[in-house]
Amino acid sequence: MSDFTDDLDDLETAEDFLRFFQVGYDQRVVNVNRLHILQRFHDYLGADSGLEGLDDSGMADRYRVHLERAYQDFVVSTAIAEKTFKVHKEEARKMADRFVPLDSLLGSPV
Template sequence: MSFKDDLDDLETAEDFLRFFNVRYEQRVVNVNRLHILQRFHDYLAADTGLESLDDEGMTARYHAHLERAYQDFVVSNAIAEKTFKVHQEEARKMADRFVPLDALLNPSS
């Protein structure tokens, strides 16, 4: 079987994490599974050199991207990371509603 064939058999975030030997805490995955997989996909999409690699090189690169995607959500959360469009839109709305502290303390300025 080739690397691509092995990937076809992976379905869950845990499948990917186990396949690429990324150590993980189940509680992090339970809360962020879709976000981790989306970020992993984003990192892969941005990696322009993947197609030139052999299976071993691809495995190493995929591992690195999945490890990075997982760690993003160990140290942060989905809202802060703005993984999905809904989070990006919410962050934009929040920025539009931002009122500087000076404006509250000095309303006449």
């Protein structure tokens, strides 16, 4: 195990990650979105096929970029809009399935 992964093991909260990777943050954004930020960060890391073979410095740089991106997603949007968790994705799908065009309620124009 590398020093970098040892350091990661010590991080517990969203604030721990943000401080460790030196990502500036607004506590109000984190208070509302902490789990969403961490989940999005995890998703970005999972989608990054370029992490293999990087040294600790390269990994730290890449992780920082993904964490900054994840945090910014929730600065400019909301957890509901971002549909971070499965429950949000399922709810959006259900809403789309329940969508009824206004024209169908009013009937055809005469």
